[in-house]
Amino acid sequence: MSAWFEPRRDERVAAGGPACTRREALRFMCATLLASGMFPWPGTRAAENDAVAFGSGSLEGALRALGAALDPSPRVRLTVPDFVENGAVVPVEVSSELPGSQTLFVFSEANPFPLVARFFVPEGTDPYVSTRIKVAESCNIYALVQAEGRFFSAVKSTTVTVGGCGNG
Amino acid sequence: MAEPMRIRAQLKDGVTEVHVLMPHPMETGFRKDEAGRPIGAHYITDVQISLDGRTVLGATLSRAVSQDPLLYFRIQGGRADQTLRVDWIDTLGERRTDEAKIF
Numbered sequence: 111m112s113a114w115f116e117p118r119r120d121e122r123v124a125a126g127g128p129a130c131t132r133r134e135a136l137r138f139m140c141a142t143l144l145a146s147g148m149f150p151w152p153g154t155r156a157a158e159n160d161a162v163a164f165g166s167g168s169l170e171g172a173l174r175a176l177g178a179a180l181d182p183s184p185r186v187r188l189t190v191p192d193f194v195e196n197g198a199v200v201p202v203e204v205s206s207e208l209p210g211s212q213t214l215f216v217f218s219e220a221n222p223f224p225l226v227a228r229f230f231v232p233e234g235t236d237p238y239v240s241t242r243i244k245v246a247e248s249c250n251i252y253a254l255v256q257a258e259g260r261f262f263s264a265v266k267s268t269t270v271t272v273g274g275c276g277n278g
Numbered sequence: 279m280a281e282p283m284r285i286r287a288q289l290k291d292g293v294t295e296v297h298v299l300m301p302h303p304m305e306t307g308f309r310k311d312e313a314g315r316p317i318g319a320h321y322i323t324d325v326q327i328s329l330d331g332r333t334v335l336g337a338t339l340s341r342a343v344s345q346d347p348l349l350y351f352r353i354q355g356g357r358a359d360q361t362l363r364v365d366w367i368d369t370l371g372e373r374r375t376d377e378a379k380i381f
Contacts, residue, residue, distance in 0.1 A: 199344045221342050230336035236352040242344040275308050
């Protein structure tokens, strides 16, 4: 631990010096704080929350991991068919009229892992995305938009004849 | 190695409409093969799309995105000679990059 310019601890103590210098104490405290995860390096926490959100088995758990809550807004648009025969291919369209819309999320409530996808929309790209998802059974589909640090949502229920998860 | 993507970037009234189709099994890990053995999860997790080096869409996908993921989105502006580049990486560490010019 000690750098080349510091005297070795045993030599220092033998010479009557302190058992623990301020430098050592600070280094120990910093290392402990970092290791405790209370003040991690920037970036690590976001990545971990991501993994927790995508790995969550419930809509509530995924929202909690994202630090989000459902807040219905007419300026978030979600287009999903009312009836779908094949749950393995469900067209979904999300768009937002909220200024500063930065991230769009799609959730399928009854899926084993409800968070389906997240889209990062930089400036210059319309806050709009269209894709196809798997829906396990008839349930609510949610769109969540993060705009200027706040979350807004929209919901739409869909009825699925054949679920999109198993061998069906 | 996965099949090449199909990318279409079309400039229409000052807006570039982008369609990307990424051939991929997107296996959830919940299915079983004919002998009843589970099929391992294998799906695209991250997609980066850039236009002449500037990110225009980032996507994090889960196993619940349909087989052969399809993305459609719109970019403000764009010029006919710009190159759209799509990169993806999946759960097995496979990657693929394809490019297309705006027309």
